[in-house]
Amino acid sequence: MRGRPILRPEQFTILDLCHIGLGGLMIPLGVIILMRTLAIAVTIPGILVGGAFVAFGLHRVWLAWSRYRLYRQDRKGSAK
Amino acid sequence: MLTSACKLVLAALFEIAIWVWELTASVKCCRMVQNRLQRCRASRTGECFGGFGMSDNGDTATAERVELRRDVTIWGSYTWGYADVGADIYVALGLVIGAAQGGAPLAFAAAGLVYIMIGLAFTELASSYPVAGGGHYYSLRGLGDFGGFVAGVALLLDYTIDIALFATASTGYLNFFLPYLGINLADFAVSIGPLQNVNLLWLGETLVMIIFLRWLNVRGIRESSLVNEVIGLVDLIMEMSVVVFGFILAWKPDLLVHQWLHEFPTPREFMYGFSLAIISFVGLESISQAAQETRRPATIIPRTSIALIFTVFILAVGFSVVGLGILPWQEFRAHEADPVAYLASHIPYLGVVAGPFAAFLGATILFISSNTGVMGDSRLIFSMSHFRLVGPWFHHVHPKYHTPSNAIIGFGWVGMVLTIIAFLTPRVLDTLANLYAFGATFGYMLVFTSLIRLRFSDPYTPRPYKVPLNLKRRRKDGSIVEIPVLGFLGLLGVSSIFATVVITHEIGRIAGPAWVLLCVIYYVIFRRRSGLPVFGNVPHDWEQEQMDVLNNAEEFELLEHYRQALIRRDRQQGILSRWSEGG
Numbered sequence: 064m065r066g067r068p069i070l071r072p073e074q075f076t077i078l079d080l081c082h083i084g085l086g087g088l089m090i091p092l093g094v095i096i097l098m099r100t101l102a103i104a105v106t107i108p109g110i111l112v113g114g115a116f117v118a119f120g121l122h123r124v125w126l127a128w129s130r131y132r133l134y135r136q137d138r139k140g141s142a143k
Numbered sequence: 144m145l146t147s148a149c150k151l152v153l154a155a156l157f158e159i160a161i162w163v164w165e166l167t168a169s170v171k172c173c174r175m176v177q178n179r180l181q182r183c184r185a186s187r188t189g190e191c192f193g194g195f196g197m198s199d200n201g202d203t204a205t206a207e208r209v210e211l212r213r214d215v216t217i218w219g220s221y222t223w224g225y226a227d228v229g230a231d232i233y234v235a236l237g238l239v240i241g242a243a244q245g246g247a248p249l250a251f252a253a254a255g256l257v258y259i260m261i262g263l264a265f266t267e268l269a270s271s272y273p274v275a276g277g278g279h280y281y282s283l284r285g286l287g288d289f290g291g292f293v294a295g296v297a298l299l300l301d302y303t304i305d306i307a308l309f310a311t312a313s314t315g316y317l318n319f320f321l322p323y324l325g326i327n328l329a330d331f332a333v334s335i336g337p338l339q340n341v342n343l344l345w346l347g348e349t350l351v352m353i354i355f356l357r358w359l360n361v362r363g364i365r366e367s368s369l370v371n372e373v374i375g376l377v378d379l380i381m382e383m384s385v386v387v388f389g390f391i392l393a394w395k396p397d398l399l400v401h402q403w404l405h406e407f408p409t410p411r412e413f414m415y416g417f418s419l420a421i422i423s424f425v426g427l428e429s430i431s432q433a434a435q436e437t438r439r440p441a442t443i444i445p446r447t448s449i450a451l452i453f454t455v456f457i458l459a460v461g462f463s464v465v466g467l468g469i470l471p472w473q474e475f476r477a478h479e480a481d482p483v484a485y486l487a488s489h490i491p492y493l494g495v496v497a498g499p500f501a502a503f504l505g506a507t508i509l510f511i512s513s514n515t516g517v518m519g520d521s522r523l524i525f526s527m528s529h530f531r532l533v534g535p536w537f538h539h540v541h542p543k544y545h546t547p548s549n550a551i552i553g554f555g556w557v558g559m560v561l562t563i564i565a566f567l568t569p570r571v572l573d574t575l576a577n578l579y580a581f582g583a584t585f586g587y588m589l590v591f592t593s594l595i596r597l598r599f600s601d602p603y604t605p606r607p608y609k610v611p612l613n614l615k616r617r618r619k620d621g622s623i624v625e626i627p628v629l630g631f632l633g634l635l636g637v638s639s640i641f642a643t644v645v646i647t648h649e650i651g652r653i654a655g656p657a658w659v660l661l662c663v664i665y666y667v668i669f670r671r672r673s674g675l676p677v678f679g680n681v682p683h684d685w686e687q688e689q690m691d692v693l694n695n696a697e698e699f700e701l702l703e704h705y706r707q708a709l710i711r712r713d714r715q716q717g718i719l720s721r722w723s724e725g726g
Contacts, residue, residue, distance in 0.1 A: 108463075
C-alpha cells in the first residue's frame with residue numbers, strides 16, 4: 064500500500080513527449096551551469112542548482128524509460 | 144495637473160480592463176460551480192461551501208453535510224496547487240534577495256529543505272484525511288478542540304494576510320505598466336508627519352481590488368478548476384522559460400560568484416532572509432483543501448503533492464541563482480514590487496515581450512491567490528463554526544447567494560485594515576510578509592505536532608503515503624506504531640524558522656502573538672457562554688467520520704483496511720466491534 068508504482072501508460076501522449084523533452088533539456092543545462100560556475104569558483108548555489116537540474120533531468124528520463132518498458136510489457140501481454 | 148489627472152484616469156481604465164477580462168474568464172469558466180450551487184439551492188441543503196451545507200436561516204443546529212463533487216483530476220490537483228504555491232515566488236523573490244543579498248540562494252535552499260518536510264507531512268495527512276479543512280482539521284483530530292482552534296486562527300491570520308499581501312503584490316505587478324502610460328508611481332507618494340512615502344495610488348488600487356474580491360465571493364463567483372489548470376500551466380511554462388532562457392541567454396556566473404563571495408549578508412540579515420524565504424513555499428494546503436474534491440485522493444494526492452514540492456523547490460532556488468547571475472541584488476530590492484517581471488525584462492531578445500507578459504501573468508496569478516485567501520478564510524471559519532470552535536455568526540448564509548457573507552465581508556474588512564496599516568510602514572510588502580511568515584510557521588508547527596500525535600492516537604487510519612524515515616515500536620497492547628523521525632526533524636526545522644521570525648521580524652513578533660491571544664480570549668468567552676468545555680473536547684465520532692470520508696472518496700480498499708483494523712483492535716480489547724457484521 065505504501066509504494067507508489069509508476070502509472071501504467073495506455074498510449075504515448077504529448078505529455079510524455081514534454082516530459083522527455085524537459086528531461087533532455089535539463090541535463091545539458093545542469094552540466095553547463097556546473098561547468099561555468101566551477102570554472103570560476105566552487106560555490107554552493109552553482110553546485111546546488113546545476114546538480115538539481117541534472118538530477119531532475121535524469122529522473123525524468125528514467126521515468127520515461129520505465130513507462131516505456133511498462134508500455135511494451137502491456138503490449139506484449141495483450142498480443143499474446 | 145490636468146495631464147497627471149488624465150494619466151491617472153488612463154491607468155485606472157487600463158486596470159479595470161484587466162480586471163474585467165479576468166472576471167469574464169472566471170464567469171465563463173465557472174458554470175460548473177454555478178450549476179453545483181444551483182443544485183444545492185434546489186435541494187434546500189444550502190450552498191456547497193467547504194463541504195458543509197446550511198439552511199437559509201443560518202441556524203447551526205440544522206447544519207448538514209453536503210459533499211463536494213469529486214471532479215479534480217491528477218493534473219487538476221497539480222495545477223490547482225501550482226496556481227497557489229507558484230504565485231509566491233512573484234512576491235518572495237524581491238523580498239528575500241533584498242534581505243539575504245548574495246546569500247539568497249542559500250536562504251531559499253535552507254527554507255526549501257524545511258518546506259520539503261512540511262510538504263511530505265501534508266502529503267501524508269491529506270491522503271489519509273482527504274477533507275477540506277487542512278491544518279485546522281488535522282490539529283483538531285490530533286490535538287483536540289483547543290489545538291484545532293489555535294491552528295485555525297494561525298491559518299486565518301495567514302489567509303487574511305494572503306488577501307492583503309497578494310492583492311498588494313498583484314497591483315504592484317499591474318503598476319509595471321504605468322511607465323508605458325507615462326505615469327510615475329513615485330509621484331503619488333505623500334509624506335504626512337512621521338509617515339513617509341505612503342503611495343496613495345497603489346493603496347487605492349489594492350483596496351479596490353479587495354472590495355472587488357469580496358463582491359465576487361459574496362455573489363458566489365469563483366474561478367473554476369479549469370481556470371486554475373490553465374493559469375497554473377501557463378505560469379509553470381512562463382517561470383520555467385524565464386529560468387531556462389535566463390540561464391542560456393543572460394546568466395553571468397562571475398556576477399553570481401562575486402555576490403556570493405563579496406556581498407554575503409551578516410548573520411542577522413541572512414536569518415531574516417531565510418525566515419522570509421518560507422513564504423515562497425506557502426500554499427501547499429491548497430492541495431489538502433482540494434482533497435475533498437479530488438478523485439481517488441489516496442492515489443492522486445501523493446503523486447501531485449510530491450511533484451509539486453520538488454517543482455517549486457527547484458524553481459525557487461533556480462530563480463534566485465539565475466537572478467543573482469543577471470542583476471545585482473540591490474536592483475531586486477529596488478523592484479521588490481515586480482521582481483519577476485523586472486528579471487524577465489532583462490533577458491536579451493525575449494525581454495521586450497517576457498517582461499510585460501510576466502507582469503500580466505503575475506498580476507493575474509496573484510489576483511487568484513488573493514482570492515484563495517478570501518475563499519480560504521470563509522471555508523476555514525465555516526468549518527470551525529461547524530465544529531463549534533467559533534460562534535454561529537460566522538455561519539450566516541446570504542439569503543440570495545447562499546454564501547457565508549458575514550465571514551467574507553468580516554475578513555475582507557480585516558484584510559483592508561491590515562493593508563492600510565502596512566501602507567503606513569516604510570516597506571509595505573515586507574511588513575505583510577513578516578506577518579505571513581509568522582502565521583505560516585506557527586500553523587506548520589501544529590501540523591507537525593498533529594502528524595506525530597496522530598501516528599500514536601490514530602494508528603488504524605490507512606496511510607496511503609507515509610513520510611520517510613520511520614522507527615517501528617511495539618506498544619503494550621501489541622499494536623505497532625511507526626514513529627516519524629522526519630516529522631520530528633521537520634518540527635525542529637519549522638520551529639527554528641518560527642524562532643527566527645520572532646527574533647528578527649519586528650512587526651511579526653508583536654502583531655502575530657497579539658492576534659492569537661485575542662482569538663484565544665474570544666474562544667474562552669464563546670465556549671464558556673455556550674456551556675462547552677474550554678480546554679476539553681466536544682465528543683466527535685471520528686471513526687464514523689473517517690468511514691464516511693473514505694466511502695465518499697470511493698477508496699473502498701482503504702475503507703476495508705480501516706474496518707478490519709478497527710475490528711482487530713476491538714477483538715484485542717475483548718469487546719464486540721460495532722464495525723463487524725454482527726456489531
